[in-house]
Amino acid sequence: AQSVAQPEDQVNVAEGNPLTVKCTYSVSGNPYLFWYVQYPNRGLQFLLKYITGDNLVKGSYGFEAEFNKSQTSFHLKKPSALVSDSALYFCAVRVPISSGSARQLTFGSGTQLTVLP
C-alpha cells in the first residue's frame, strides 16, 4: 500500500524568507508525486508533479520540489515566500499504471502554511 506523510501540521515563515513544506512517501515501485494547494473554501489546485527525469521540478507560482529517492522525500520549496502563499498544501502519490495498482491519489494530511508580513 502507498502512503504519504507530511510531518508538520503548521509551518510559519516570514514574508521574503525561503519556505519548505516537507513530504515523505512510501510506495512499491517508482512513485509519481504531486503537490496541490487549497485556498479557503476552494478545491485543490495542481502545483507540480514528478514523474521521471530531473529530480528538481518547477511548478506554478514559483514553487519547486526536489525528489530524493534515497530519502523517499519530495519537499516543496520556494525561495521567497509571499503572504498570498498562505494556504493548505497537500502532497500526494500514485504508482505507475503498469504496476496494476489503483490510479487514485493518496494524499498526505496537509500542511497549513502561514506567511507572516
Add this chain to the structure above:
Amino acid sequence: GAGVSQSPSNKVTEKGKDVELRCDPISGHTALYWYRQSLGQGLEFLIYFQGNSAPDKSGLPSDRFSAERTGGSVSTLTIQRTQQEDSAVYLCASSLGTGASSYEQYFGPGTRLTVT
C-alpha cells in the same frame, strides 16, 4: 477552458434523507474521481471511473454510497440514508485517460455536505 464544476456548492440535509451530488468534468477528460475531505480523515478516495470500464469502487465507505457516470461525462454521487458522519466536503476530479498528461488530476470546488 472551463474547469471541473460541482453542484450544489453547499447541501444541508436531515439525517436519514438521500442526497445527490453532481460533477461535470473537464471536456475531453475520460477519467473521473470522487474524494471526500473531512476533519480527522483528511482526503479519502471514494470511486474512480475510466471510460466505459467498470468503476473502481474500492474507496466507498458503505453500501449507502453509490455513483454513476452517464455518457462518459457527468457523474452523480448518491448517499442514501445520510448519517452525521457523512458530513464532509465531497471533491470531484478529472484527468485525461492516457498519456503523460493523465497523471495530474484537476479538482472541482467541492460540495460541502452537512447532515443535521
